[in-house]
Amino acid sequence: MRKKLVLALSGVAALFALTACGGASAAPEAGAALDPANPVELKIGASPVPQAQILEYVNENLAKDAGIKLNIVEFDDYILPNQQLAAGELDANYFQHLPYLEDQIKTQGYEFSHGTGIHLEPYRAYSNKHKDLASIPDGATVVITSDVSNQTRALQLLADNGLLKDVPADASVVSLTDEQNPKGLKFEETDPAIVVNQLKDPKADLAIINGNFAIQAGLKPADALFSEKIEGNPYANLLVWNTKDDGNKAIAKLEELLHSQQVQDYIKKTWPELS
Template sequence: MRRTLTLLGTGVAAALALTACGGSESTPNATPDLANPVTVTVGAGPVPHARILEFIDQNLAPEAGIDLEIQEMTDYQTPNIALNDGSIDANYFQHLAFLEQQMTDKGYEFEHGEGVHIEPYAGFSSQHESIEDIPDGATIAITNDPANQPRALKMLETAGLLSGIEEDSAALTLTEEQNPKGLKFEENQPEILLPLIEDPEVDLAIINGNFILEAGMSTDEALVVESTENNPYANFLVWRAGEETPAIAKLEELLHTPEVKSYIEETWPSGDVFPAF
């Protein structure tokens, strides 16, 4: 079952809205059984995460003795808030760098599975036709998320716009050596960067893969796309520490089946979503 939650905020109101929905009707502590499926409630981004889970729920979960309650969440804070307060059993939307940043900043105690897929970052522009056209002093719209910003900066380095980017580099504190073209960075929450592609004052907007997909766009339209080779930003299943129950372990297993890999490759043949296993 899929339940859509349009939550753009990250404060108490969002947490209360999720708490009102409640978690799973049956806990995932029991051993999965075909006659009595165990419900696992998972918070997930709408695309591709919820679609992948929906495929599992319809095609693989019944024979595995689990029933997925999928709650779509449209921002990057609510899924961890909900997991921490017990409103959901697991979430599926984030990569390791983001998870580690969240656990450090918020004190969450979570564990995670193996990588399932990668959604490449990409840079889009309505002002220029190629990355080589980006002028000195150009304005770049970039995420304000410290776990993802270095990822975007590394993509720009690969494209030849920046140099010497480190794991902890930040857009607003780049040196002249790192930013020889004098690019100007405009930080924003990742979920509101998409409209900036059409802003005449913005030369390039760097967009997270899931928001590219939600907008019905493709990386084929981008000026620059992150490589998936040796990419450390695979998304995975996350649960509360010490709670890898039989049902959650079964879902983790199903996420890495040949059927799921084939579904990802067939649904996103252009590589907008790339299997990580």
């Protein structure tokens, strides 16, 4: 079962006020087997692609025998899934990576726990104006997310490919010095879901796009000018729940199923670009 909940994205940037902290990985113990004859229903918030589709696969192929049933609610933003989880309107969510979660925990005061990474959505740089990295001119306009944790990630991607220099771990667009931005890049900050739409703007030389939004827009890894490294990448998406539910056997079972070989095979077959 899937439902969709959409947040109007205008003005969303003001709702992001992120720094750094941490919620420990504390996967609840699976304990005794659940009863398939009386499945426990879990209401899970997720981004439409690929997270909700992965959950749908679990629900249709694995959940019944495991004694759980998923009620999947789709979100087109990165704000409501954590708000609704904290309010008890969701049992868990699956849309975010650890650096973003840690920022949310510190800034918003959430008491969340999380599992281990399930899949990675690499950040990639796309352009409708330029065919390769060498073609990006001095003073180029780069469309980038306004979400602070992912903005740092995008800036690091630019640095890894020689467009910026010596970018610190806590960098933001406004903190860049002339020495760190030797090409004089200009940045257009916008909401994460809208970056992909700005790719069509004639003024945009480059857009740094998250993997899930790239997939939804039909962009392929081969279309990218350059991509984020996979090895050692800390941005894998994970399952998140309220810390008070650390002993919830149904959530533990879902965490287990999301790491099953069947699910990993499904992800690799359906989205070869994801890891």
